[in-house]
Amino acid sequence: MRFTRTEGDAEGGQWPSAAEIARLVAALLVAGLLQTAIAPNIRILGANPDFALIIVVCVALLRGAEIGAVFGFLTGSLVATALMEPIGLGAFIFVIVGYFVGRYAETADLSAGFAPLVSAFAATLIASVLYAVAQGLLERQVPFGFFVVHVLVPSLILNTLLAGPIYVIVRFWLRGAGDLRVARAR
Secondary structure (H helix, E strand, O other), rough: OOOOOOOOHHHHHHOOOOHHHHHHHHHHHHHHHHHHHHHHHHOOEOOOOOHHHHHHHHHHHHHHHHHHHHHHHHHHHHHHHHHOOOOHHHHHHHHHHHHHHHHHHOOOOOOOOOOHHHHHHHHHHHHHHHHHHHHHHHHOOOOOOOHHHHHHHHHHHHHHHHHHHHHHHHHHHOOHHHHHHHHHHH
């Protein structure tokens, strides 16, 4: 077992620097704070925004599958701990979302501006369905029509609309102001 970097590690992908890790930790804390302190007090279209999920999607789009999955695990664990929920389910769902959105970012052309919106829509759909399946397995069943009309559709609309502005903020935070200036010059 080795704990040092080798030539092969550098070729496979870049390791985050200490500054990048500090920015990711700050984003993690902001996601946890938004999800636990602000989101329960906001109700739009009958749904609460899922800031933590949207920020996991943004980090995965910007940093890839591995960092997206780790960030998803840490975010799910932090939010579940803060809300005194069982830790495993939220962390598991956020790992799945972070990994697959990161894989999408690594394999797709993200030059079009709708990638954060599509990713947030798909992530919300996957997370909501997985939560519903878990609730069904725990025999806390909700009627299907109620779930679709009052939970799934409002969450999809709200999270998709919030994904654009949050993506710009997270991108600015993780990449710096120089990246936005370069994008405008093109």
